[in-house]
Amino acid sequence: xxxxKDDETLRAGFSGEIKHRLGGETITLCYQCGTCAASCPxxxxxxxxxxxxxxxxxxxxxxxxxxxGSAIWLCSSCYNCQERCPxxxxxxxxxxxxxxxxxxxxxxxxxxxxxxxxxxxEGRIVPISKFVEKKRTDYGLPPLKSAGVExxxxxxxxxxxxxxxxxxxxxx
Amino acid sequence: MNETKVGVFLSDCGNQLSQILDFxxxxxxxxxxxxxxxxxxxxxxxxxEGLKTIVDAIKGKKISRxxxxxxxxxxxxxxxxxxxxxxxxxxxxxxxxxxKDHCAWPHRDTPSEATEKAKAMLLAAIERAxxxxxxxxxEFPITKSVLVIGGGIAGMQTAEDLxxxxxxxxxxxxxxxxxxxxxxxxxxxxxxxxxxxxxSPASDVKTITHTSRKCVYRSGFTEIPNLNxxxxxxxxxxxxxxxxxxxxIEKKPRYVNExxxxxxxxxxxxxxxxxxxxxxxxxxxxxxxxxxxxNVHPPVYVIxxxxxxxxxxxxxxxxxxxxxxxxxxxxxxxxxxxxSIVVATGFQExxxxxxxxxxxxxxxxxxTNLELARMIDGFGPTSGEIIKPSNREPARRIVIxxxxxxxxxxxxxxxxxxxxxxxxxxxxxxKSAHPEADVTICYIDIRTTGREHEYYYExxxxxxxxxxxGRPSEIVHDPETDMxxxxxxxxxxxxxLELEADLVVLASAMVPAEGxxxxxDMLGIELDQDGFFKxxxxxxRPTETKRRGIFLCGGxxxxxxxxxxxxxxxxxxxxxxxxxxxxxxxxxxxxxxxNEEYCGDCEFCPVTCPYGAxxxxxxxxxxxxxxxxxxxxxxxxxxxxxxxxxxxxLRHARPNxxxxxxxxxxxxxxxxxxxxxxxxxxxxxxTAVDSSGMAMMQYPAxxxxxxxxxxxxxxxxxxxxxxxxGAQGVMVVGCKxxxxxxxxxxxxxxxxxxLAKILLNEYGxxxxxxxxxxxxxxxxxxxxxxxxxxxxxxxxxGSLQLTDVS
Numbered sequence: 001x002x003x004x005k006d007d008e009t010l011r012a013g014f015s016g017e018i019k020h021r022l023g024g025e026t027i028t029l030c031y032q033c034g035t036c037a038a039s040c041p042x043x044x045x046x047x048x049x050x051x052x053x054x055x056x057x058x059x060x061x062x063x064x065x066x067x068x069g070s071a072i073w074l075c076s077s078c079y080n081c082q083e084r085c086p087x088x089x090x091x092x093x094x095x096x097x098x099x100x101x102x103x104x105x106x107x108x109x110x111x112x113x114x115x116x117x118x119x120x121x122e123g124r125i126v127p128i129s130k131f132v133e134k135k136r137t138d139y140g141l142p143p144l145k146s147a148g149v150e151x152x153x154x155x156x157x158x159x160x161x162x163x164x165x166x167x168x169x170x171x172x
Numbered sequence: 173m174n175e176t177k178v179g180v181f182l183s184d185c186g187n188q189l190s191q192i193l194d195f196x197x198x199x200x201x202x203x204x205x206x207x208x209x210x211x212x213x214x215x216x217x218x219x220x221e222g223l224k225t226i227v228d229a230i231k232g233k234k235i236s237r238x239x240x241x242x243x244x245x246x247x248x249x250x251x252x253x254x255x256x257x258x259x260x261x262x263x264x265x266x267x268x269x270x271x272k273d274h275c276a277w278p279h280r281d282t283p284s285e286a287t288e289k290a291k292a293m294l295l296a297a298i299e300r301a302x303x304x305x306x307x308x309x310x311e312f313p314i315t316k317s318v319l320v321i322g323g324g325i326a327g328m329q330t331a332e333d334l335x336x337x338x339x340x341x342x343x344x345x346x347x348x349x350x351x352x353x354x355x356x357x358x359x360x361x362x363x364x365x366x367x368x369x370x371x372s373p374a375s376d377v378k379t380i381t382h383t384s385r386k387c388v389y390r391s392g393f394t395e396i397p398n399l400n401x402x403x404x405x406x407x408x409x410x411x412x413x414x415x416x417x418x419x420x421i422e423k424k425p426r427y428v429n430e431x432x433x434x435x436x437x438x439x440x441x442x443x444x445x446x447x448x449x450x451x452x453x454x455x456x457x458x459x460x461x462x463x464x465x466x467n468v469h470p471p472v473y474v475i476x477x478x479x480x481x482x483x484x485x486x487x488x489x490x491x492x493x494x495x496x497x498x499x500x501x502x503x504x505x506x507x508x509x510x511x512s513i514v515v516a517t518g519f520q521e522x523x524x525x526x527x528x529x530x531x532x533x534x535x536x537x538x539x540t541n542l543e544l545a546r547m548i549d550g551f552g553p554t555s556g557e558i559i560k561p562s563n564r565e566p567a568r569r570i571v572i573x574x575x576x577x578x579x580x581x582x583x584x585x586x587x588x589x590x591x592x593x594x595x596x597x598x599x600x601x602x603k604s605a606h607p608e609a610d611v612t613i614c615y616i617d618i619r620t621t622g623r624e625h626e627y628y629y630e631x632x633x634x635x636x637x638x639x640x641x642g643r644p645s646e647i648v649h650d651p652e653t654d655m656x657x658x659x660x661x662x663x664x665x666x667x668x669l670e671l672e673a674d675l676v677v678l679a680s681a682m683v684p685a686e687g688x689x690x691x692x693d694m695l696g697i698e699l700d701q702d703g704f705f706k707x708x709x710x711x712x713r714p715t716e717t718k719r720r721g722i723f724l725c726g727g728x729x730x731x732x733x734x735x736x737x738x739x740x741x742x743x744x745x746x747x748x749x750x751x752x753x754x755x756x757x758x759x760x761x762x763x764x765x766x767n768e769e770y771c772g773d774c775e776f777c778p779v780t781c782p783y784g785a786x787x788x789x790x791x792x793x794x795x796x797x798x799x800x801x802x803x804x805x806x807x808x809x810x811x812x813x814x815x816x817x818x819x820x821x822l823r824h825a826r827p828n829x830x831x832x833x834x835x836x837x838x839x840x841x842x843x844x845x846x847x848x849x850x851x852x853x854x855x856x857x858x859t860a861v862d863s864s865g866m867a868m869m870q871y872p873a874x875x876x877x878x879x880x881x882x883x884x885x886x887x888x889x890x891x892x893x894x895x896x897x898g899a900q901g902v903m904v905v906g907c908k909x910x911x912x913x914x915x916x917x918x919x920x921x922x923x924x925x926x927l928a929k930i931l932l933n934e935y936g937x938x939x940x941x942x943x944x945x946x947x948x949x950x951x952x953x954x955x956x957x958x959x960x961x962x963x964x965x966x967x968x969x970g971s972l973q974l975t976d977v978s
Contacts, residue, residue, distance in 0.1 A: 029581070033616040037661035038645035038668060050666065084529055084645055086580035 014061045017101065024097030029087040030055045036081030036091050042074055049074035051081050051091050058098065067102040073109055106165060113166040120162055123147030176302050177209035179235030180294065181217045181226055185243035185272055192276040194287045201291045207302050210235050218248045223255055230259040237265050237301040241294060243272035262306035264762070264824065269297045273865030274877055278956065285873035288842025292876060296836035303829045312757040312803055314415035314721075315511035318748055319344065321407055321691065324352020325734060326726020326741040327516035328393065333745030334514075335399035339752055342400045342508055344407060344421055346687075348474040349464050350393070352518055353727070356451065356542060358549030360734050361597040362628040367734075393469050402506065403470065406687075410513075410694045414720045414803055415757050419508045425501035427475035428461070432496035435463070435471045439488035439497065445479050453543035455553035455561060461488050461497070465551060475499075512721045512748045513695065515705055516741065517688060519727035522681040524576045526583055529646045530678060536562040537656055537673075538647060540680045541572075541594050548601050558602055558609075560674050562654070567674035568606060571658045572599060573644055574615040578681035586702050588682035588731045592619045595679050596628050599637045612638040612671055614660050622733065640669065647676055682731035695722055696784055705729050715744040718783060720757065723748050762824045763805035764812065770819035771797045777811035777820060782915040786811060808914035809885030813924065818887075825881050831893065837876040838898040845874035846900030846966035848959070851890075853883045855913040856948045857905035863952030871959035875903075882906070883944075884917025891928045891942055895974060901941045901966045903958065908946045918946055938969050 018024035036051040037043050043050050049071050057066050066072065072095050081091040103112065115125040122128075124147050136143060156162045180202050184190045195213055202211050210229055214222045217240050229235045238256055242248035248268045257263040271290055279286035316339060320331040323345030335341040343350075354360075357367045394401060402423055409420040445460035452458075460480040461473050475488075475497075482499050489497045521542045525533035532538050537560045539547075550556040560567045572595045578588040592615070599611045613632075618639070620629045633639070644660040658671040684703040692699050697717040700706040705728045708716040715723045725744035726737040764786075772795050778786040785804035788796040798811075798820070809822045821827060838847045852858045861877050880886065883906035894902050904925055906918040922944050929939035945958055 031579070031616065032663065033575070033643035034641070034661040034663045035643045035645050037663075038642060038659045043661075044668060047666075050661075052661065052663065053666070080645075086575070086582065086643065088581045 014063045014066075015059050017063075018058060018094065018097055021097040021100060023090060023093030023100075026087075026089045027055060027058065027094050027097075030059065030089045031087060032056060033086060035084050035086060036089075039080040039084050041078060041080065042076050046074065051075070051095070054098070055089070055091065055094065058094075066098060067105050067107045070109075072098045072102060073112075103164065103166075108166055116161075116164070116166050119152065120156060121149075123149040123152040176207055176237060177235045178205075178207050178237040178239060178298050178301050179210040179212070179226070179229050180208055180239045180298065181222070181241065182211070182213045182294075183216050183222070183240070183242045183271075184213060186215050189243065189272060189276045192280050192283045192286055193271065193290050194284075197287055198290055198294065202294050202298070205295060205298050208298060216244075217242055218244055218251045223251065226252060227255050227259045230256055230261045236261070237304065238267070239294070239297045239301050240266065240268045241271045241290075241297070242268060243270065245270040245273075264307035264760070265301070265304050267297045267301040267304065269293055270862070270865070273862050275865075275873070277868045278865045278871055279873040280868065281870050282843070282873055285843040288840050289873040289876065291842075292837050292840040295839060296833045296876075296878070299832040299836045300829050303826065303832055305823060305826075307761045307823055309758055309760045310802055312415055312759065314752060314754070314756055315417075315509050316340065316752050316755065317508075317510045318342070318512045318514060318752060319407075319417075319419055319508055319510040320514045320516055322352070322516035322518055322685075322726070322728065323347075323350040323401070323403065324516065324518045324726065325354045326518060326728070326737045326744075327352070327514070329738055329741035330514050330516060330725055330745040330748075331399060332393070332396055333742055334748060335396045337745075337749050337753075338398060339749065340398055340400075342402060342510065344405045345401070345403045346406050348404045348426060349468040349470070350401065350403065351464075351468060353520065353542075354734060354737075355465075355468070356545060357594075358545050358552065359597065359601065361593040362622070362624045364597065364601070401470065404474065405506075407691065407694065408505075410696075413801070415511050417510050417513060417721075419510060419513070421506040421508060422503060423506055424503045425477070426472070427477070427480070427497060427499055427501050428473045429496045429498050430470055430472045432494045433472040433492075434494055434496070435466075435473070436493065438491045438493065439473055442487040442491050444485060444487065445481065447476070447479050449553065451546075452553035453539065453546045455543075455546060472496075511752050512723065514723045514725060514744050514748055515691065515695070515697075515717075515728050516724075516726045516744075517685045517691065517705075517728045519682045519704075519731045520685050522577045522584065522683045524678045524680040527577050527580070527678075530573070530576060530644075530676075531647055531649070532678060535647065535649050535656065535676075536560075537567070537649075538676045538678065540678050541591065541598065542680075544598050544677045545594075548598060556605070558606065558675070565674075568609045569672055569674045570599075570602060570609060570611045570677060571644075571656075571671050571673040571675075572611070572613045572677040572679060573658070574613065574618075574679045575643060576678040576680045578679075579616065580681070584681040584683055584702070586681075586730075587619065588679075589619070590682065590731050590733050591679035593622070593625055593628065593733065595677070596620070596632045596637075598677065600628075600632055600635055603635045603637060607636075610638070612640055612673075614640045614642055614644050614658065614671075616641075616643050622735075640671070642669075644671075682727070685728070688728070695719065697722055715740065715747050721748075721751055723751075757803065759803055761802055762807040762822070763802045764800045764807070764809070764820050764822055766798050766800060767819045767821070768797050770817045771815075772819075774816065776814045776816060780814040780916070780920075781811055782806075782808070806914065808882040808917055809880070810882060810914060810917050810920055812885045813887050813917075813920055822881060822885065825885060830878075830880070830890070831897075833878055834894055834899075835897045837878055838894075841874065843872060843874040845872055845963055846971070847898060848875045848901040848903060848962055848966065849894045849897075849899040850875055850877045850903040850905055850959070851880055851883065851886060851894075852877055852905040853907060853913075853917065854879055854881050856907035856911065857883065857945075859949040860905060860947035860951050860955045863949050864956040865952070867952055869953055869956035871956040872963045874963060875959040882912070882914045882917035883921035884912075884914060886921055886924055888924055888928045888931060891925070892931070895932075895937065895941070895972065900972050901962050902943070903962055904942070904944045905955065906944070906946055908948060911948065935974075937972065937974070940965060941969065941972065 018027050034052050075095045079092050216222045245268050253263045253266050275290050320327045320343045331341050331343040405421050405423040408422045411418045439461045440459045443459035443461045446457040448454035449458040451464045461475045546552040547554050558567050577583045620626045641663045642661045644658045646659045648657045656673045656676050698706040705724045723744045725740040783804050785801045789799045791797045812820045909918045912918040925944040932939050
């Protein structure tokens with residue numbers, strides 16, 4: 001049996017950083033069998049995303065390449081991979097952890113910066129457009145209520161969300 | 173009772189130690205100690221003149237206790253103890269200490285301090301010796317017979333060895349025929365030779381003085397003298413203890429008299445009941461009266477009682493020329509008295525339908541490796557033809573998937589270790605029969621670690637077998653083409669592939685045989701985290717269990733190939749023979765004793781004892797007390813450390829012995845540094861101290877080593893007592909927490925230390941004065957380092973003032 005390493009050793013490197021993030025805990029269990037890649041509907045249509053490849057790069061410590069690349073933003077969160085992984089690597093959750101690290105490191109794709117500012121200003125990720133309002137009226141649906149911006153702002157400020165630097169540089 | 177007279181024998185190790193230790197001062201010091209009747213200094217005491225001095229002193233009744241300070245303590249312990257016993261002294265009245273590795277060498281830079289420490293060490297040994305008590309050796313008789321559970325290759329080989337050595341041997345097999353899993357394999361890797369011959373006994377070889385192997389047809393496994401074979405039988409109860417087990421076997425009826433059946437096969441020609449043959453992967457049918465294959469042991473038919481119409485039909489009874497069919501046979505209970513048991517229950521192939529995405533239970537053309545083995549076997553259900561079970565058409569596009577349900581943390585986390593080789597074998601056998609076949613192996617890692625195994629892999633590549641590195645995500649059946657599609661990523665190409673196949677073969681995990689858990693419970697032995705039988709120590713005692721006289725071999729401990737199983741089986745036979753041939757178990761009474769006055773109505777010790785040596789017996793009408801089995805007790809003292817009312821003591825480590833030792837060790841300082849008591853277990857902890865001394869690693873002489881049987885014996889009050897006696901710091905040195913020689917001792921000690929730290933804090937004593945360390949022999953440097961660190965720490969903390977502790 002391998003003796004437990006001290007916390008310090010486990011924190012070392014990029015994989016250690018991921019392991020200590022919510023969702024990233026299981027990354028080092030990966031033994032690269034490729035079940036995830038073969039299960040992935042996104043990988044079937046584009047070579048830009050391969051969950052096994054993302055994990056391999058992360059385990060090799062290629063922090064910059066993983067965080068600044070487009071791959072981690074292409075996961076559709078279908079959880080097929082996570083369901084089938086024989087090592088119980090929580091692959092989709094690992095990718096969420098990587099997205100979080102990417103945002104904290106200033107690698108936010110434009111669309112996410114827009115989501116964030118929308119949330120902070122209007123309390124919504126997707127703003128209500130004239131088009132949507134008109135469609136709702138056409139279908140006889142009531143107009144959308146206000147999102148309770150003040151309450152949402154409070155949550156965002158308590159959680160520190162509003163302090164995040166939503167940089168646009170390095171955007172894929 | 174005679175007065176206790178201690179003889180102290182000081183070895184200067186051929187004058188080596190005199191250069192560091194002042195022996196004159198030591199002799200003078202020892203002479204002053206009350207109870208010391210004789211002090212002798214010599215070069216060595218473990219042989220020659222030195223040893224004679226000890227023997228003469230004992231014979232001349234000059235001494236009744238022996239303290240030997242020797243530079244080769246291990247040899248002294250063996251030779252002096254033996255000589256003392258021969259001279260008429262109880263061997264447990266000899267105390268051996270090591271002035272070289274524990275004193276002179278690690279403190280050679282500070283000779284005068286070393287001498288002071290040596291005084292303390294000698295005093296401690298004398299004080300302990302005075303309190304030692306004679307310990308008796310007990311003898312327990314052994315029944316010279318053995319039961320082997322499981323009639324596969326492991327069981328058969330071990331049983332044959334035992335029977336050949338003249339031991340009455342029983343072999344119990346749950347199925348109607350011997351041979352186990354291996355006979356279904358058809359051929360073995362890496363030689364592709366016939367799997368059947370593993371059943372043939374080597375005894376033939378001996379009797380005909382030829383060294384060539386014998387095929388099963390020319391062997392007589394059933395004819396081996398001293399061997400009793402019980403097929404169709406199961407162990408249902410085990411009673412008794414080491415050396416004398418009473419085992420109850422349930423033998424199910426065969427309905428065919430073994431001594432009458434001639435194996436003529438007439439019965440199967442008239443039997444009207446045909447059912448799918450499980451032995452042959454249900455690829456053909458067999459009758460209700462059947463034999464697996466024509467070459468089994470015993471070569472006698474059996475009736476499947478679940479499907480036979482019995483007296484409503486009875487055609488087999490009528491046709492049998494020897495009147496061997498007996499439809500009224502009943503199951504019987506057989507009681508065996510055996511001294512030893514060998515568990516050889518093997519492993520089995522896991523049902524791969526747990527891996528849902530491969531649809532094993534849904535698609536008939538998805539089969540397992542074992543099923544493929546039956547197909548490939550020329551003797552098997554398809555006569556060697558590779559077919560799609562769904563329509564019996566030839567299959568020529570074959571995909572083999574590795575690690576199905578194995579190396580899978582959802583099911584079986586372990587690598588089943590033999591599947592890579594099995595799949596390579598199957599791929600090559602198919603390819604050599606049908607060179608046009610398209611055979612692909614999807615793998616995560618190819619593991620070919622055995623002798624000649626890598627050449628096997630090489631040959632597979634030469635033969636054109638395709639390898640895809642990637643574990644398939646799914647098998648899909650295309651109803652239009654009746655094809656199976658295997659979705660897989662070729663990781664090397666980074667390309668997603670859809671492999672078309674007629675037949676998909678799953679290399680399914682190898683898991684513990686059915687009933688393993690129940691058997692382990694009956695025998696009182698442990699399973700490992702994966703559910704296989706756990707050996708006592710994988711590296712040193714690979715066939716033994718925690719219960720003396722119960723042995724393990726073959727796949728029961730982990731999936732194994734045939735050669736490894738064979739090695740394991742012969743090894744178990746040797747161990748069982750060694751155990752049985754002594755005729756008795758000799759066990760000293762270095763065991764725990766219960767003080768019935770204090771003991772009662774608590775279950776701590778029986779639950780904690782790693783050896784099941786303590787049971788509860790009624791005392792009066794409503795109370796019960798603990799009782800120790802001297803046979804099972806290993807004398808570790810973990811029960812002592814657990815007992816909440818101090819009702820248990822070890823005969824060889826009584827509280828007064830430990831206390832006297834402790835006080836003596838800190839009675840002399842002479843170093844100007846804070847005294848530290850290092851309580852070391854007699855196993856790894858003590859050897860770590862030995863090795864630091866042997867390598868002359870220097871640490872300060874204020875560190876005093878006290879040997880205890882196991883750190884598990886230490887109770888919280890022992891630490892407090894050490895501080896009270898004058899120690900400024902206490903180090904507890906035990907085995908690694910998962911490598912404790914008494915299994916849980918180190919872990920228990922760790923908990924006690926944590927608890928004591930809290931208490932110390934309450935008393936205003938700095939908790940860092942007490943430290944737990946886990947060390948093994950090769951970590952002597954760590955001990956020296958820890959001793960230095962502790963000394964520095966205590967120097968910073970300053971002197972310990974104990975006023976309130978009483």
